[in-house]
Amino acid sequence: DTGVSQDPRHKITKRGQNVTFRCDPISEHNRLYWYRQTLGQGPEFLTYFQNEAQLEKSRLLSDRFSAERPKGSFSTLEIQRTEQGDSAMYLCASSLGGFRDTISRSATPGELFFGEGSRLTVL
């Protein structure tokens, strides 16, 4: 058990509906990442938080996608007006420290701990 939990594990929805996924990271981890994985592909980076600040967003994250981490603990990923192309596994990961220490400007690599993912099926 990695300690990163995601909910729901599987969501089936009709095209055009909104869905929200929740991620609870390991409690002492300050960094939280969202990835998307489709069949036969590796995880694709979507966005990343340091504490409550969303520091990077991928171009994959269209304006229908929004992610929040309001208190620097759990995070939500919402997809509005879902499309069939949104069907994928949405992975959350957390780490203590990160790949770039913004204070020292040196690399502070952080091992990512992944949750089991939330599978989205859009009909």
Place this chain on the structure above:
Amino acid sequence: AQSVSQHNHHVILSEAASLELGCNYSYGGTVNLFWYVQYPGQHLQLLLKYFSGDPLVKGIKGFEAEFIKSKFSFNLRKPSVQWSDTAEYFCAVNARNNNDMRFGAGTRLTVKP
């Protein structure tokens, strides 16, 4: 941005065979390199990582990987695989000037008993 390619999509081996999975990345700067493994029905977990120092790194369960900077490669090896190594293996690269870790498409390993 960095990118990662894994050469083999599916590898089938018999138990006790030796394993080498290829991973190449494209990025001109300094990188951190990782191999993650996903066993059937489980989450992704770290197998091993390279940040600096000795380019031959050892991970869990007898796996090792060698960073060859001139070839932009980070191949995963295991001298003798077991049935329990059946899983999907992902190579990942992080450039030190950003927080974006890029994954390869993965290699599915099937070990026949």
